[in-house]
Amino acid sequence: EPEVTQTPSHQVTQMGQEVILRCVPISNHLYFYWYRQILGQKVEFLVSFYNNEISEKSEIFDDQFSVERPDGSNFTLKIRSTKLEDSAMYFCASRGGTGGWGETQYFGPGTRLLVL
Amino acid sequence: QQQVKQSPQSLIVQKGGIPIINCAYENTAFDYFPWYQQFPGKGPALLIAIRPDVSEKKEGRFTISFNKSAKQFSLHIMDSQPGDSATYFCAASPSGGYQKVTFGIGTKLQVIP
Numbered sequence: 001e002p003e004v005t006q007t008p009s010h011q012v013t014q015m016g017q018e019v020i021l022r023c024v025p026i027s028n029h030l031y032f033y034w035y036r037q038i039l040g041q042k043v044e045f046l047v048s049f050y051n052n053e054i055s056e057k058s059e060i061f062d063d064q065f066s067v068e069r070p071d072g073s074n075f076t077l078k079i080r081s082t083k084l085e086d087s088a089m090y091f092c093a094s095r096g097g098t099g100g101w102g103e104t105q106y107f108g109p110g111t112r113l114l115v116l
Numbered sequence: 117q118q119q120v121k122q123s124p125q126s127l128i129v130q131k132g133g134i135p136i137i138n139c140a141y142e143n144t145a146f147d148y149f150p151w152y153q154q155f156p157g158k159g160p161a162l163l164i165a166i167r168p169d170v171s172e173k174k175e176g177r178f179t180i181s182f183n184k185s186a187k188q189f190s191l192h193i194m195d196s197q198p199g200d201s202a203t204y205f206c207a208a209s210p211s212g213g214y215q216k217v218t219f220g221i222g223t224k225l226q227v228i229p
Contacts, residue, residue, distance in 0.1 A: 004159070033216070043160060043205065045216035056216055091159050104150075105217060107159035 002026040004108035006092050012114045013082055021077045021111045023092030030097030032075045033105060034067065036060070036088040043091065049075065050097070082115045089113075120208050122220030129196055130228050137191045137223045139206035144187075146208035150217065151180065151191050154203045160219075163204070164191075196227045 005024045013019050025032050034046040047057040049067055066078045075094075079086055089112050093105040121140045129135045139149075147168055152160035166173045166180045166189065173180045177194040193200055206220040 035217075042221045043217075043219040045218065048216060058216070093159075104162045104165075107152075107161065109157070109159050 002106075004092055004094055004106050006090075006108040006111050008111060009109065010112045010114075012116065015084055015115055016081050019079050019082055019113060021079075021090050021092075021113070023075045023077070023094075023108055024073050025075055025092065025094030026096075026106055027073070028096065029094035029106075031055075031095040031105075032067075032069070033093040033095070034077045035091045035093060035107075037091065037110075038088045046077070046090075079113075082113075084115050087113055087115045120206055120218050120220040122206050122223060124223060125221060126224045126226075128226045128228060131196065131198060133196050133227070135193050135196055135200075135225055135227075137204055137206065137225075138188065139190065139220050140186075140188045141208050142187065143208070143210075143218075145210040146218075147211070148209045149180070149182065149189055150207050150209070151178075152205040152207060152219070154205065154222075160205060193225075196225075198227045198229050201225055201227050 007022045032049040035043050037043045045058050047061045047067055048055045064080045068076050089110045091110045092108040095105045096103055123138050127135050150165035151163045153163045154160045164175045164178050166182050168184045171182055179192045182189045203222045203224045205222045207217045209215055209217045
């Protein structure tokens with residue numbers, strides 16, 4: 001069964017450093033998402049991406065965050081200058097986009113980011 | 117108004133019991149209500165989803181009940197098994213899930229043998 005993959009599985013970084021989280025969505029999917037989950041809290045939406053542009057973003061997704069689809073397979077989330085409060089599990093998701101109600105967003109296994 | 121409220125946050129049942137997880141929402145634009153199951157170290161995986169014009173949906177041992185007027189929905193797990201031990205998230209989204217999914221806080225379920 002096709003699945004969303006994410007690398008790395010764990011990332012430790014120093015405060016102020018840039019990190020890039022990588023995702024390979026399911027190959028024929030058109031819609032891409034990033035979510036994050038701070039330890040013990042709920043999963044929160046960060047951003048959605050379609051047709052090479054951001055379609056929606058949350059208030060969490062400030063100027064320190066950016067997303068990119070550099071080629072036909074990867075989807076990345078960059079945090080320019082990490083803060084302690086960016087420590088969380090980051091999930092990538094993708095959705096087919098062939099239309100119809102309830103088309104599932106498939107989630108990857110996540111990248112656990114720890115900012116020291 | 118964007119929130120999805122979920123309770124309880126943790127639940128312990130004996131094998132064979134019927135855990136019930138409840139959720140409520142305010143935003144009437146939500147029209148897609150999925151439940152996700154998450155095992156430790158894994159991403160959320162879709163378990164079952166319902167639309168607001170249906171009052172109940174069953175898939176195997178999992179049943180969603182939906183009360184549109186009360187803006188509440190719940191998940192029942194029939195004949196629960198130790199393998200069902202996981203965190204369960206209710207969620208909601210407008211536009212059939214095309215837009216962002218708003219998650220509840222999650223319920224950590226433990227099924228004791």
